[in-house]
Amino acid sequence: MAQFHSGSVAYTILLYATVIAIGITLGKVKVFGISIGVTFVLFAGIVAGHFGFVVDTAISHFIKEFGLILFVFSIGLQVGPSFFSSFKKDGMMMNLLAASLILLNVVVVVVLFYVFTPNVTMPSLTGIMSGAVTNTPGLGAAQEALRQLFDAGKIDEIPQIALGYAVAYPFGVLGVILTMILIRFIFRINLEKENEKLTAQSDSAEKPEPFSVVFTSEVLNNKTIEDIRNLIGRQFIISRLKRNNQYFTPHADTVLQQDDVVKIVASLADEEAIISFMGRKTDIDWQESESVLVSRRIIVTQDNINGKTLAKLRLHSIYNVNVTRVNRSGIDLMATPNLALHVGDRVMVVGELTDICRVERLLGNTLKKLNEPPIATIFIGIVLGILFGSIPFAFPGIPMPVKFGLAGGPLIIAILIGRFGPKFNMVTYTTQSANLMLREVGISLFLASVGIEAGRSFVDTVFSSNGLLWLAFGVLITFIPMMSISIFARKKMKMNYFSIVGLLAGSSTNPPALAYANSIAPNDEPAVAYSTVYPLTMFLRILIAQL
Numbered sequence: 001m002a003q004f005h006s007g008s009v010a011y012t013i014l015l016y017a018t019v020i021a022i023g024i025t026l027g028k029v030k031v032f033g034i035s036i037g038v039t040f041v042l043f044a045g046i047v048a049g050h051f052g053f054v055v056d057t058a059i060s061h062f063i064k065e066f067g068l069i070l071f072v073f074s075i076g077l078q079v080g081p082s083f084f085s086s087f088k089k090d091g092m093m094m095n096l097l098a099a100s101l102i103l104l105n106v107v108v109v110v111v112l113f114y115v116f117t118p119n120v121t122m123p124s125l126t127g128i129m130s131g132a133v134t135n136t137p138g139l140g141a142a143q144e145a146l147r148q149l150f151d152a153g154k155i156d157e158i159p160q161i162a163l164g165y166a167v168a169y170p171f172g173v174l175g176v177i178l179t180m181i182l183i184r185f186i187f188r189i190n191l192e193k194e195n196e197k198l199t200a201q202s203d204s205a206e207k208p209e210p211f212s213v214v215f216t217s218e219v220l221n222n223k224t225i226e227d228i229r230n231l232i233g234r235q236f237i238i239s240r241l242k243r244n245n246q247y248f249t250p251h252a253d254t255v256l257q258q259d260d261v262v263k264i265v266a267s268l269a270d271e272e273a274i275i276s277f278m279g280r281k282t283d284i285d286w287q288e289s290e291s292v293l294v295s296r297r298i299i300v301t302q303d304n305i306n307g308k309t310l311a312k313l314r315l316h317s318i319y320n321v322n323v324t325r326v327n328r329s330g331i332d333l334m335a336t337p338n339l340a341l342h343v344g345d346r347v348m349v350v351g352e353l354t355d356i357c358r359v360e361r362l363l364g365n366t367l368k369k370l371n372e373p374p375i376a377t378i379f380i381g382i383v384l385g386i387l388f389g390s391i392p393f394a395f396p397g398i399p400m401p402v403k404f405g406l407a408g409g410p411l412i413i414a415i416l417i418g419r420f421g422p423k424f425n426m427v428t429y430t431t432q433s434a435n436l437m438l439r440e441v442g443i444s445l446f447l448a449s450v451g452i453e454a455g456r457s458f459v460d461t462v463f464s465s466n467g468l469l470w471l472a473f474g475v476l477i478t479f480i481p482m483m484s485i486s487i488f489a490r491k492k493m494k495m496n497y498f499s500i501v502g503l504l505a506g507s508s509t510n511p512p513a514l515a516y517a518n519s520i521a522p523n524d525e526p527a528v529a530y531s532t533v534y535p536l537t538m539f540l541r542i543l544i545a546q547l
Contacts, residue, residue: 012055016063019044019448037519039512041444042173045451046458054456060449065406067445069382071511072411074438077381077428079527080418081328081342091532093493097485098507098533102540104481105129112473119469127164128470132172132477133508133541166454167461168474175478176513180501183486189497195522198496208265208325208334210239212286215260216279226252232277235334236266239324239350240286240293247293249351251316265324267334294353297327300345301364307422311337319359321351342422344370344429373434374427381417385410407509408538415531443515482508502529507537 023041054060109125183189215221220228225238229252241250242261248254256262261284266274275281300306305313315321323335327346333339341347347363349356389409392401404412421428430438461467482504489495489503498521505513506529517526 012059015048015053015055015452016445016448019048019452020444023448023451024444038440038443038447038515039173039177041447042170042451042512045448045453046170046455047451049452049455050459051455054452057453060453063445064449064453067442067447067449068407068511069385069410070442071439071446071515072407072442073378073382073385073414074430074435074442075514075527076411076414076531077378077418077430078435079524079531080415080421080428090499094499094503094529094532095536097489097493097503098537099540101481101485101507102537102544104484105133105477106544108477108480112476116469120466120473124164124466124470125473128168128473129477130541131165131168132175132474134169134172134176134510134512164470166457167467167470168477169450170454170458171471171474172478172508173510173512175475176482176504176508176510177516179479179482179486179504180513180517182483183490183500184497186487187490187497191497191520191522194497198498198523198525208237208332209268209271210263210265210324211271211275212261212263212282212284213275214279214282215256215262216258217277218258220256220278221258222255224253224255225250228256228278232274234266234270234274235336236264236270236274237322237324237335238262238264239295239322242284249293249320249322249355251320251322265334293350294356295324295348295350296356296360297346297348298356298360298363298365299367299370300341300343300347301366301369302362303343303425303427305341305363306343306427307340307425309338309340310335313341313362315349315359319351319362320355321349321359324348324350340422342429343427370429371431371434373430377417377421377426377428378438380426381413382410385413388413404535404538407511408535411531411534439515439518443511447512478508496525498523498525499529502526503533506530506533509534509537509541 020041023044024038026044027037027040106129109129113120113122113125184191220231223231229236238250238254240263241248241254241256243257243259250262256278261282262278263284263286264274310323315323325348326333326335326339326341327348328342328344335348341363349359351359386406386409389404389406392403394401417426418428462471485507486500486504489500490497495503498517501517501521502514502525505511505517505526514526514530517530
């Protein structure tokens with residue numbers, strides 16, 4: 001058993017595996033119908049560290065940071081395709097709420113300082129605030145700012161920052177999750193109904209839907225489909241055409257004639273305008289056309305198709321088929337000429353069976369290939385993320401340059417790769433199970449490391465002369481701003497619950513809280529909200545800690 005001595009590779013792996021296994025198992029236990037999931041790994045680590053099960057500091061730091069990088073990078077890849085459209089829609093409001101939450105954190109800290117002086121110093125409160133909102137870069141920035149005040153006699157106060165952080169951090173993680181749970185109970189939110197409501201809202205105006213029209217317009221008679229599209233000024237696809245009881249696959253240069261019956265795919269917002277221009281809506285059973293024309297969903301799996309637009313593929317002119325919709329990450333998109341296809345997209349194609357088979361060979365449609373994870377893309381992204389996170393951004397009047405670090409850098413790069421990677425022939429598609437595996441392994445390693453490190457001195461620090469007081473301060477700094485912003489967002493802004501929990505996790509730069517939010521959400525809303533507010537939040541947290 002000599003191989004299990006403290007410091008050996010076998011001992012380190014055994015300790016981490018045990019802590020994670022126990023933490024995840026206990027995290028599934030429900031109390032009053034609620035479980036905290038993977039976050040329990042943190043507390044399993046604290047117990048292990050308290051009883052002397054520790055690992056080398058350098059090894060622990062490496063595992064912690066690498067686990068965090070895996071977690072945030074997989075989140076970035078997941079939300080990348082929909083990030084910018086979401087930012088345009090709700091980004092400004094979410095960032096204003098996140099900034100307001102940070103400002104409230106500062107207000108609580110200042111009030112505590114003036115009420116409890118001289119029992120507490122501002123450096124210790126700064127450390128408590130960084131721990132209460134689980135922001136390690138803010139802690140480092142505050143320590144660096146104090147080091148620049150050596151001549152002012154402040155060097156003795158640096159340890160107070162770290163101690164305050166250590167006391168508040170574990171309960172900062174739990175506090176955000178408890179806030180999420182409280183908001184759910186205060187507003188009596190049913191997660192299934194909340195998701196149904198959100199789906200109904202997101203699927204309304206922009207979702208492409210099929211409908212049939214009898215073409216009766218005298219003004220547009222004998223004009224091509226492309227000319228009609230330009231005259232109307234609306235995006236639509238005509239997938240099938242019935243003329244004199246015969247069925248055709250129309251193209252952009254197909255001329256429409258009186259009494260033609262066409263099957264159109266367009267957004268609900270444009271449906272009424274298109275019908276009023278072209279004729280009248282009709283109900284027709286296109287089943288009869290299946291003897292000539294068929295529709296099929298084809299999955300893009302060929303790497304050489306990745307990033308190419310529908311116009312460049314020329315599926316109309318070369319293969320005699322129409323693409324009506326493209327489903328990406330569960331969202332239906334209009335098949336416009338400028339839409340670039342990504343590996344993993346599901347393309348709805350209409351045409352004759354022989355033509356569709358040719359398109360199938362072009363696009364791939366091989367499910368087995370989708371199970372191959374894009375390992376090269378992941379590690380290229382991690383390299384770029386670490387380099388980007390290490391770039392210092394200097395701002396006038398701030399003692400220390402701002403860096404996004406090992407968490408912010410990979411997250412931002414992953415979002416950019418998820419959105420723009422296909423344009424550079426980078427395969428970004430991962431199956432949902434593979435992405436979830438990467439996320440869960442990463443956050444488990446991170447939490448186990450944090451817990452084992454904190455467990456060494458956690459009990460002694462908490463039950464020291466100032467420990468319980470600092471713990472109470474941390475609870476106030478966590479709860480008051482988060483409850484206030486959550487209630488305001490839900491009651492006044494009518495924000496959906498999944499975006500609120502993502503906002504809370506992002507405004508506290510709290511990966512464990514995001515892991516919990518993702519575990520209860522049947523959609524990507526928490527991850528999107530987290531990524532939307534994270535960059536600004538990180539900047540403000542570092543800035544405020546130095547001030």
